[in-house]
Amino acid sequence: MDVTALFNLSYGLYIIGTKYGDRKAGCVVNTVTQSTSKPVTLTVCVNRDNYTNACMKQCREFTVSILSEKAKESTFGVFGFSCSKDRDKFAEVSSALTSSGLPYVTEGVTGYLECKIINFIDNFTHTVFIAEVVDAENLMKEPPMTYAYYHNVVKGKTPQKASSYAGDDAEYGAAYTCSVCGYEYAGTKEAFTGLPNDYVCPICQAPKSKFVSASTAI
Amino acid sequence: MDVTALFNLSYGLYIIGTKYGDRKAGCVVNTVTQSTSKPVTLTVCVNRDNYTNACMKQCREFTVSILSEKAKESTFGVFGFSCSKDRDKFAEVSSALTSSGLPYVTEGVTGYLECKIINFIDNFTHTVFIAEVVDAENLMKEPPMTYAYYHNVVKGKTPQKASSYAGDDAEYGAAYTCSVCGYEYAGTKEAFTGLPNDYVCPICQAPKSKFVSASTAI
Known part of the structure; x- marks a missing residue:
């Protein structure tokens, strides 16, 4: 079995936003996929060790901010490599709240979706959430950030808790x-x-x- | 709600292959997503009206052929716009069988995955399958076909049974x-x-x- 074959699966990059009481939580994922069009539903896979996962299960609602190629590198740092338990990540980027008080990112994103969880299944280290998209808005006309672009152009790395984490992928050619x-x-x-x-x-x-x-x- | 916001979700394109008795079945999907890395599992969403869906539920196993930018247009025609009940789609393209007798496409693909279904949930018009990847091989070093490339370069259309079908998207500028x-x-x-x-x-x-x-x- 050559697991590198899975490196050719294609993804976008997204920020999940949710809340638990007054606390906001969010993280980067690459696993958002539209599931049906009538009604509009999607699936998203989030690590069970992520604080965001626990908050999603409590809140039953979340946003998806769709990162564009104009997303700042620091957005990946804030949402991909630190925990929402320790900091309000949305206070560190340009963000806003939906009418239900759910946070989403407003800068460097093509738009955002607001979702209500219909069902979820724990699958080993991750949870597969199925949710209905109840609102969706475009914010900026830019190409969406793909995972390939993030790796090849931004030279970004894969967080250890990501669905597709395949070990330490740092290339030590760099000084x-x-x-x-x-x-x-x-x-x-x-x-x-x-x-x-x-x-x-x-x-x-x-x-x-x-x-x-x-x-x-x- | 502006459903065009969902057009910025990014996907690859894949051929699902499975069998029911001696009959092979398969279809195009854009919904393959790695879910976990230990063990390697993925999710894939397939329309419940597809013959392939029924065969997957019976067979409990399937392949994912990862389409590359070199995939022939006719591959989309065979797998995206006709039914496996009426024809052996895999006989019309270059294909092979895994050791378990599951069909996969060998031409115009970066590689293929062999999967065993762990769980599935019917979600309105589609089924979300969760499966363990039990084998994976690379076949060709070419960029994977993304959904954006299919629409913008190949000028391909979305089958009505696709997760992301958003109505008749033909542009009648063409003669x-x-x-x-x-x-x-x-x-x-x-x-x-x-x-x-x-x-x-x-x-x-x-x-x-x-x-x-x-x-x-x-």
Whole structure:
């Protein structure tokens, strides 16, 4: 079995938004798929270890913000590499609330969907949610961000809790790599050393001290 | 609610292959999504009216052939716009059988997956299948076909039974359109009229008589 065959499945990238009482929660997923058109329903798969998963099961409602190619790298850092239990992720990006008080991202997205959970099944490490889309709006006319674009152009990494996580995929050809999220600094060792001490990873905001050099990483 | 917001969800395109006794069945889907990585499982959504759906529920096993950008237009015609009850679709393309006798497509695909159904839920018009991937092989190093590429480059249409079908999306700017699958003939009226009488639609193989002119269609 060659699991790399699965690397050719195609996906978009999305931010799930939900709430638990007054607390907002959200995370990045690549697993949103329209299931039916009458009524409009979709499926989405979220890691059971994610705080967002527990909040979705309580709230029974969530939003899907559809990331565009204009999405900021920091959006992936905030939503992909940290936990909603510790911070209000939506306060760190441009966001708004639906009439039901559900948070969604308003910047760097093509639009958003508002969904009511119909059913869910726990499937090993993840939960498959089936939900009806009760509202949908376009926000920006830009190409949607695909997973392939994220990997090949943004040079982003796969969070460990993702459905498609396939082990440490950092490529140590880079002079310096962020040890938190795997982001590869594009410049030389000299350029990295010359960066100010308050430099932070553009993906996950880890401080400069969390970067490891190629020799350390290998 | 603006349902066009859902047009920015990203997908690949796949052929599902299964069998019922000696009969092979298969169809095109855009809904294959990896769900977990340990073990490797996926979800796929198939219309309940599809003969393939009934065969999957009986057989409990299926293949996923991952279409590449090199997939032939006729593959979409055979698998997207006709029924497995009436014809052996896999006899009309290059195909092979897994050791369990499940059919998969071997031409114009990046590879294939062999899956065992763990669970399924009927969801209105479609069924959401959850399956474990028990084998996976790469066949060709080509970019996978995305749904966006199929619509924008191949100029393909959405089968009525697809999860994302949003009504008749034929654009009647074309001089002649296939009334079976919506394929738009790219040339002028004169060029179309001049085609031989045994011309068939390159997507669904419908005869020339099934094409309607712009004036008829409007």
